[in-house]
Amino acid sequence: MGKSKKEKLYAKKRFSLALMKKQSMLLMMSVPFLIWLIIFKYIPLWGWTMAFQEVKPATFALCMWERKFVGFDNFVKAFTDRIFAQTMINTLGISIIGLVTGTVAAVIFALFLNELCFTKFKKVTQTVSYLPHFVSWVIIASIAKMIFNDGGAVDTFFNTKLHLMSSNSPLFWWIVNIIEIWKECGWNAIIYLSAIAGIDTTLYEAAKVDGANRFQRMWHITLSSIRPTIIVLLIMNIGSALNVGMERQMLLSNSLVQDHAMVLSWFAYVRGIGSNNYGLGTAIGMFQSVVGVILLLIANKIAGMVGENKLM
């Protein structure tokens, strides 16, 4: 009975004035948000037209048709920029390292935490591991600079000068990701832990009867059961591979590591807003977004081809 009601609810309705009148309250409840969505989300998308125009502060006020169309000039300018190649390498380097180490760390964290048998201690560990997730990047940067700077806790611990925050090398990519893992590992493990909690316990009992030891059970049951979850999250994260946050990079870096800290979104800010070349900045943002969607679709396709769960 209840089910058929639900089916009726999901069934497609035909447009009619009577229906609109019946649902006028729902319409009134949603229209303000629709307007908000259009203003704050879709107008910036419309702003992509600026990528094909020459837009400077003086010409911004003009209507779109009065500005000069320049075709793909902004993209060419962006790709041939002095620091574009390095920026691209940094972005990819940081996100690939982050994707691999972040996923591995969170999965291992979840696997091991699941095996931990002291319940109280397990709860405390989880609560503590969420703490850094809720702390802002400004605070994290303020702390990280103290820990990683010359003479900070890490240097003192290893009793040498490691120049972690002052060597102009890809070392900075690793520092950023270590901090990221420290901040987000416990939080990212939530999803894996809930996936693990959903595994049928009879599987473990059957494996035990068959003589599988603890590690074999972890590997063959726990890990293979959460594989679909891992794949789905990986696909989603691949989609944002080029969207390495500007905030984090800006806060953690300093002038000494600048060359290896610059990422695409920051580059868009520096060129677009810093030097007032709006068209160029928009072009970089558009490039990021479009490549992100393409990567997402490719990853999704590959996952489907090798017989894994797909996102869509």
Next chain:
Amino acid sequence: MEVGVTCRNKKDITLLKIIKKNLFNIFLAIIFFFIICITLYPFLNVLAISLNDPIDTMRSVNFIIPRKFTFSNYIYVFTQNDLLTPFLMSIARTFIGTPVSVICTAMIGYVLSRRDFYFNKLFTFLFIITMYVSGGLVPEYLLMSRTLHLNNSFLVYILPGVVWVYNIILVRAFIDGLPYALQEAAMLDGANDFKIWYKVILPLCKPVLATVALFYAVGQWNSFMDTYLYARKLPTLQYVLYEIMESAKIHIDPHAVTQTTQNAVSPMSVRMAITIIATVPILLVYPFLQKYFVGGMTIGAVKD
């Protein structure tokens, strides 16, 4: 799960055997103890510095127990006008922004959960798309500052992020899980859709709204980029911390120092005191909402 079996040893075997049998458990306990230590050490370190005499801190910064205990850093922060105002600004945006966002999210979440609503599919699609494609930094910046003129207005803290699509999905998934008969009964009683939302749905949604409220509150409290881009004249605590960190503007006024405290104040110590002040509210809230947000995250993951 059955891992408990290995822990529950019989009493008659020797200690060595217990250790041997539980070697992996002990190894795990040590690992997680180590993880707790490296998670907490930085915070304890900062706390110690903020409670330590600034001159003494210059010797070395690696300690977790204050060497020369003093409250002077905190007294300094709370007696300085240009530090107190940002603190109040952070509080204001959190306490105004969060309720507004939660109510809005609950409302649109409910509408999108109503599959019989004619525009449901279209509206849901329009919202979800924005999770994958966004205009990017420059068009957004131009919209806020050149088109809408929200520069240095308090609205820039509330309006652009008033609802997060992710949170809408959380609420919608939660409402989907509620029995539909409840809404139906209210409908038969002649309640309109707004009344159903207000009287039936809202009270039942408390767990998910707690989760969403935490996310919004943390987002508001931690937000830094919007101040940096649009509202530098309305600094928040996070922004001031950034400024001190970059030493663009260090508010150390020697005159004020002698008036309020006997001790000198250093940028480092003030920075650490602000770091603690910005961290403590989060620390006080999130552990109590843990069971809600863990559940909320799980719903979101399943439905996404």
